Amino acid sequence: MKKVLTAGTAVAAAVLLAACGSGQVGGGSGGAVQNNKQLALIPGVQAEPFYISMQCGAEAEAKKLGYTITTQAPQKFDAALQTEKVNALGSNPPAALLIAPTDDTAMLAPIQQVANRGTKIVQVDTSLKDSSIAVSSISSNNTEGGQLAAKTLADLVGTKSGSVLVLDTIAGTSTTAARVQGFSDELKNHPNLKSIGVQFTQNEPEQAAAKVTAALASTPDLIGIFATNLNTGEGAATGLRNAGKIGQVNLVGFDASPSEVDGLRNGEYQALIAQDPAMIGQQGVDQAVAALENKPVTKTLTAPLHSITKTNMDANSQYFYKQQC
Incomplete structure (x- = not known):
């Protein structure tokens, strides 16, 4: 890298x-x-x-x-x-x-x-x-990031009801664990949305795609997915694409990699929480x-963290991640 x-x-x-x-x-x-x-x-x-x-x-x-x-x-x-x-x-x-x-x-x-x-x-x-x-620790407030993701998903869904899948990376990763906690806590404030739990992906896009495929098969009312980092988000988008469910299930990703930004622009993601x-x-x-x-x-x-949707992405382009310096 x-x-x-x-x-x-x-x-x-x-x-x-x-x-x-x-x-x-x-x-x-x-x-x-x-x-x-x-x-x-x-x-x-x-x-x-x-x-x-x-x-x-x-x-x-x-x-x-x-x-x-x-x-x-x-x-x-x-x-x-x-x-x-x-x-x-x-x-x-x-x-x-x-x-x-x-x-x-x-x-x-x-x-x-x-x-x-x-x-x-x-x-x-x-x-x-x-x-x-x-001597110092610098990070995003990942708990607040998870809360922001849940609020963003709730705004996207509106009054519709359905189930929500959370994709985490590897157990013991402090940042994504905090995002999951924040998301789960905030989701309780939205009774129309029901969590079906957290799936670990080992930070592998292929595993994230497989988890989404399984969730779509077992949960017909799946309405949202929260992917806690770049790899889980990219894998989730692949799983939705393979199942022909792009746009039917709201995907909220964490981070704003070039591929995620492209996915937001073409409708594979409905929102990104950018660091x-x-x-x-x-x-x-x-x-x-x-x-x-x-x-x-x-x-x-x-x-700081930023909730980016298709409607406001051009105004927030300074938060898109780089592939080279």
């Missing part, structure tokens, strides 16, 4: 040599950090426009502040694969690590090892259950640099 800066290793080595003579910025108790202008970003997965947009925001802000940032992303949204990327930082850790933990428990130990070497930790998008390790990943990346760098330069740091920051 992400463009790994080609000069990353060389820059890290050069900065390491420079730091030996110029002192350290923000070195922790371990004292291992010498790369005082080197930041690292480890997002959740490769090639997702959400994380590409986050990377773009982080790179632009790092350059503006005089820092270098390199990005390494796992091929799948998987704790074991992400742990490999964290462990690869090895004995030459960055001054600060921006990371989107792929599991709110399993990623604690590898991130703690990096922090023990003196690296500042900033959580972007997702977070650990124990966030005390991070602002570029702002999350930018704020992540800002907080990391503040920690390194002994300036005030904000422990928790939230980025």
Whole structure:
């Protein structure tokens, strides 16, 4: 996915040599950090426009502040694969690590090892259950995002009655779990809509499509689907398309990838709940640099969310995600 800066290793080595003579910025108790202008970003997965947009925001802000940032992303949204990327930082850790933990428990130990070497930790998008390790955590208010999705679906449906399917990604993913909770809580305020429960897709579009196919067969009054992220949304759209149900079942997706935006424009989606990943990346760098330069740091920051429908999408095009910087 992400463009790994080609000069990353060389820059890290050069900065390491420079730091030996110029002192350290923000070195922790371990004292291992010498790369005082080197930041690292480890997002959740490769090639997702959400994380590409986050990377773009982080790179632009790092350059503006005089820092270098390199990005390494796992091929799948998987704790074991992400742990490999964290462990690869090895004995030459960055001054600060921006990371989107792929599991709110399993990623604690590898991130703690990096922090023990003196690296500042900033959580972007997702977070650990124990966030005390991070100097700052930046994300959307995902509970409110789920609530916004349910309100948007209710507006789309009006007075019609029917069942609603929720597609989640992987158990233990903090962001999507909060979206599900917010959606489920808000749905209770709309008695014409009945949840048929949550299905996990392992963040695989093919599994999301299969879950939709099964739900259509078992639930004739299916009137809405809430897909909690990009992959589940794309899979849900495929399932509806294969069944000839496009436009008959309201699909509300989370995120605003190019394919989702195209789907909204052509009627496969009825609404998208867009985040602002570029702002999350930018704020992540800002907080990391503040920690390194002994300036005030904000422990928790939230980025805004936006409900986008076909009627207002052109006015909200600044929130569409990128495929490259």
